[in-house]
């Protein structure tokens with residue numbers, strides 16, 4: 249028999265939960281105040297799960313949680329919270345609560361699933377287990393203290409049903425860390441889907457995220473499910489979230505607040521239970537201050553904040569990373585000399601692990617097949633030492649010639665003034681085709697200028713490598729696992 253304890257001053261909530269879980273065969277004990285709670289004899293009455301409202305009139309729910317966990321450490325605590333107390337719920341998780349759920353409960357199935365998942369999971373948390381999950385995610389942990397603390401914290405939050413914001417410079421491993429979160433979470437058997445919010449146009453991103461109905465726009469030849477629908481019970485990774493337009497931000501806020509959304513061109517409301525992990529290499533709080541990013545959305549995403557340190561602050565991990573990258577390239581008997589490691593550790597890696605991966609791949613590709621020992625001389629670091637942030641005065645940026653575009657826009661507007669009809673879909677299609685033509689030609693030219701070095705090409709164009717691959721059509725804008 250499962251013993252469930254409900255602590256809530258709202259009598260209706262207690263009655264509702266008692267009814268719901270009694271029907272499933274649980275024995276439910278409801279207390280409406282801290283005094284009733286302290287009358288329980290916790291040495292005789294043992295609970296497997298407790299659902300606790302943090303806002304009680306006569307005491308702070310956190311102290312009840314601490315008292316309960318002290319006497320019954322194995323009891324799983326599920327915090328019930330309103331939106332305004334989400335931060336306190338996270339505090340409660342740090343004090344030993346297993347998860348939280350928002351009130352009012354508008355999805356009873358979700359509530360039942362969450363309780364059942366908690367009862368069925370007793371997650372091992374040994375270092376060996378964490379290490380094996382990290383390996384599976386392609387994440388080398390290394391010796392760096394800050395990185396180890398980050399992985400432990402990440403493992404803990406991965407078990408909870410909370411949104412996570414990962415920040416860190418480009419190439420530090422935000423996507424890899426998000427895969428680790430998914431693999432370590434109770435959702436690991438569901439899908440992990442990633443989308444880059446900066447790599448595609450606003451309208452395409454909207455239809456990627458929310459799906460579309462047949463005929464919703466030119467080219468929508470059939471109905472398509474969006475990522476919030478596909479990843480409904482899994483994890484949705486929103487990369488480069490700072491690049492999402494204001495309109496997309498409004499739509500994301502709605503889905504995160506209500507778990508409801510509509511496909512483009514539909515009026516039917518759909519529900520999603522996707523867990524969102526967002527990543528940004530820009531400081532999102534800064535973007536909020538600059539009014540580029542919505543504050544309400546920031547708080548929804550930033551329930552848990554993880555910051556990955558740049559590679560220059562964890563150079564002791566370079567040898568381990570290099571060995572991992574050697575194996576990833578399919579080499580089994582190649583070693584780097586001490587001098588080679590020293591050279592790599594003396595460099596500051598503005599492009600972080602992605603840049604290190606490129607250097608290792610380039611070095612291995614250029615080395616003689618027979619060579620099993622790579623020396624410092626054989627390592628070619630980046631041809632252009634890019635500044636970490638911003639641009640140096642010597643960097644020249646080509647500005648966009650506004651005139652022809654502006655002239656075209658004026659012509660279109662004038663034409664429409666003089667006629668009744670205009671085929672907007674055709675015009676927008678032409679704009680899209682032109683956009684991809686310009687993108688591709690500039691990428692190819694950048695590759696010529698940098699003798700095929702993609703990292704440098706991406707830097708010249710001020711775009712991410714992912715976007716460069718996307719423009720070259722080598723990588724779709726979404727990644728499914």
Ligand SMILES: Nc1ncnc2c1ncn2[C@@H]1O[C@H](COP(=O)(O)OP(=O)(O)OP(=O)(O)O)[C@@H](O)[C@H]1O
Nearest residue numbers: 386387388418419420421422423424529601602712
């Ligand atoms: N801890 C790690 N262990 C092994 N490989 C790593 C690690 N972190 C990152 N990498 C590798 O570095 C490259 C970049 O990683 P990833 O795409 O996750 O970075 P990112 O921070 O998401 O980049 P961006 O900001 O450009 O989106 C990938 O090849 C990835 O496999």
